[in-house]
Amino acid sequence: FxxxxxxxxxxxxxxxxxxxxALSNLTVTVAxxxxxxxxxxxxxxxxxxxxYAYKIAGATAGTVPSFGDTVxxxxxxxxxxxxxxxxxxxxxxxxVALDADGNVLAGKQVQAVVA
Numbered sequence: 001f002x003x004x005x006x007x008x009x010x011x012x013x014x015x016x017x018x019x020x021x022a023l024s025n026l027t028v029t030v031a032x033x034x035x036x037x038x039x040x041x042x043x044x045x046x047x048x049x050x051x052y053a054y055k056i057a058g059a060t061a062g063t064v065p066s067f068g069d070t071v072x073x074x075x076x077x078x079x080x081x082x083x084x085x086x087x088x089x090x091x092x093x094x095x096v097a098l099d100a101d102g103n104v105l106a107g108k109q110v111q112a113v114v115a
Contacts (some may be wrong), residue, residue, distance in 0.1 A: 024080055026106035028095045031082075032115040038084040041093065045079045045087070046106050049097035052077045054085065057092040061110035065105040071096060071104060089114040 027044035053074035055062070055073050065071050074096065077083050085093065089112060096107040 025069050026095065026097050026108040028108045028110050030093070030110050030113050032113045033082075033084045035086075037088075037114060037115050038086050039089075039093075041077065041080045041085045041095070041110075042082045043077060043079045043095055043097075046097040047059045048099060049079070049105055050100040051098045051102075052079050053096065053098060054093055054095045055086070056087050056112075059088075059091060061109060062094050064109050065096060066102045067104055067106075069104045070102050071098075081091050085112070087112045087114065 026046055028044045031040045031042075033040040041054060046052075053071065054077050055071070055074045074094075077095070079097075087093065091112045092109055093112055094107060094109050097105045099105050
């Protein structure tokens with residue numbers, strides 16, 4: 001079997017995780033919410049995630065954190081249910097899935113829908 005050396009660690013090809021693909025696989029949907037001035041944010045469960053969080057980036061796109069990053073200034077959100085997020089139409093929202101240590105597993109940026 002071919003072995004790849006990463007730093008000082010030799011690993012088999014089947015142990016290599018392709019984080020670039022995993023990072024973008026978070027499913028997030030947005031829709032207008034019944035509450036005025038709010039968008040409805042829904043996050044689908046992500047394998048291995050212990051928690052989820054979002055941050056409003058503003059009128060211009062923000063930067064989605066990289067795999068393994070720790071984040072600050074984010075608000076906790078629960079996967080599976082719609083959450084009302086007070087924001088402005090078309091503002092960018094960054095959503096992340098976090099592991100038990102608070103490190104980013106996946107992330108996605110979406111735009112708010114506010115009627």
